[in-house]
Amino acid sequence: MGRDRKKINITSKLIYSALLMICVGLIVVSYLFPDVLSPVRTAVGDFFTPMEKGITAIGSGISEKLKLFSDKKELIEENNKLTEEVNNLKTEILELGQQKSEVNFFRELYGYDTIYQNAQKVAARIIGRDPNGACTVFTVDKGADDGITPDMNVLAGGGLVGIVTETGKNWSKIRTIINDDSAVSGRFQITSDTCVVKGNKKRMDDGYIDVEMINLNAEVYDNYEVVTSYISDKYLPGILIGYVTNVSIDPSELNKRAYLTPVVDFEHLEAVLIIKAVRESLEGLDEE
Amino acid sequence: MIFKTIIIIFEIIISYILQVTVFTNLRLADVVPDILMILTASLAYITGKKTGALTGFACGFLLDCTFGPLMGLFALAYSTLGYICGFAHKIYDSEDYTLPVFLIGGTEFLFNLFYFVCFYVLRGDIDIGYYLIRFLFPKVIYTTMVSVILYRLLNLNFNLFEKIDAAKAKRRGGTTYDFNDFDLTERKKIR
Structure with missing residues (x-):
């Protein structure tokens, strides 16, 4: 009897090693084949979105009520x-x-190209934020059902917020331009010099992100407007990103760099506009 | 067993939703208290290694699904930390409210070191001083503060589980630890 019981007993070590193996397997699979596990991610997102939506609605309702009591x-x-x-x-x-x-x-x-002014836009409410990444990635309550696909551009208050990286049935994930992984090809509105706008969490504490790869001969000064450029293959051209300050020469002495103040207030962002148009890839243009 | 599982799954879902919605709005200096880690560490402390590892896995998996760059990365961290916290179950005392708070703080510290290695060092950003002061310590402190309150709620689980255990033992007719954690039997052996 006792021996039988012991056989059935699953030790914690066994469970833990099984879990470890699953985790390592997941990491390897998702690294090698990123698309294989996306149905799982989508399903989990679909399951949680209605609940997150509800909580967010209640939360914003309460904060609005509280605002009524303000002075x-x-x-x-x-x-x-x-x-x-x-x-x-x-x-x-x-x-x-x-x-x-x-x-x-x-x-x-x-x-x-004025595609972004004419394209249809969808308003979406932010329902969840990445708790670990300093809230630079968030999810919104509109997804594939509303015609949203990855690589669509996201706006708020007339400025660029970021890009859709993943969509589910009724949710999509947005990576903001202040995220460390983000790099947007930009252009100075006045001088037409190109640059790269890079997210920088450290600098964001002071309200800035980085602008790099500005031509050494470019005559750019403080408060010049930076918009998305024509050479970007993901961002629609002509969207306002922000204003540069602190232009200096890069330590490499090959190009200039600067700080950029985004026009969007990322700290108090509640809703965003998603442009329902995707920049056509260069391959597509070749076929035409 | 089924009852326990349902309760724990329910708790995981609620904590996850609160974490990504309510608590991200309550963030201080871009730092969000890690509710899922509080849940994992406290359940591991209250019920043992097995539950700790499984709860950690579930919590981490949820985070992976929505915000993880690679599936399984958070699951690995959370289940490992849950398993480690499970060792503290040997000195569990339902009246003790100080030890678990330190346990949660320590676990959160380890998790953030893991996060730093995976998300900063591998990208070439090795400014640990900045990370420690700007993100790690605030997060550990904030999480610990929230856990002081939250652990009291989670500790109610213990009474609940005990009642379920007692009811089941009654039905089975006397056996006291037939479906309990292995840790319990281990403990008896050690004694």
Whole structure:
């Protein structure tokens, strides 16, 4: 009897070594064949998304209620400020409207690609953030069901947020440009010099990310606008990324580098816009 | 056994959801308390190596699925740490609320070192001083602070499990540890 029982008994060592083997197997498989396990990831995401959505909705509801209790004086002051700003903006819009027709004319003249202005956009709410990576990767509540595919660009407040890296049925994962793994090909709006905008968590503490590979002869100065470039194969051209400061010569003395202040406030991001257009790959263009 | 499993699965799901939604909004200086690690370490401490390793595996697997660059990386770390915490089950005391808090803090420290090696060193970023001050210590401290409260909740599991054990023993007719962790029998042998 006793011997039989011992046979059935699974020791913790055995379980642990089995788990270790599974883990190592998973790592090897997902390293060699990244797509094999994506159905599992998608399924897990699909399972959790409705719950995360619910919690986020409750959370934002509560924080909105809490905001109602905030100081009345502050609100009145803010209201005054905002009405003033609205008036200023209204006049500005009038001026800009006049300029717009001119700009459109020149755009057509130059053959500028305005795909991102005309493309359909989907608003999505952030429902989860990567707890370990300093919240530079997050998930949103729109996925393949809404026509979202990987490599779509993500905007918020007129600036580039990042790129969709993975989609499930009703969720997608977005990597922001401040993530250390992110590198965006950029272009100075004024001088048309190209550069590479790289995420940098360290620098982000001061509100900056890195700009590298600027031509040594490029005449760029503080507060120049950086937009996504035409040579990028994943980012649509002409999306505002941010403004440079602190331009200096790289230690290698082959090119210049600078800091960039993103236009997007990543700290308080709640919702984003996903552009439903993917940059056509170069191979596709060859076929045409 | 089934009851226990269901309860633990339920706890894992709740902690995961809270971790990625509520607690990421409660982040201080970009640091989020590691609820899944608190769960893994406390369950390992309360119930033993086996549950610790399995819970850790499940928690890590969930993180892998959503935010991991490689499947199995977090699962490896969490299950190993759960297994290691399980050794502390030998000195488990349901009234002790200080030891588990230190245990969780230590585990979180080890996990973050692992994270540093996997995500920073392998990419060529070896500025450990910056990582320690900016991310590791704040995260360990924040997690430990949250665990002071959370462990009290999780420790209710012990009473629950004991009740389930007692009910089952009654039904079976007397045997006391027929489906308990192996650790318990081991403990008796040592004594």
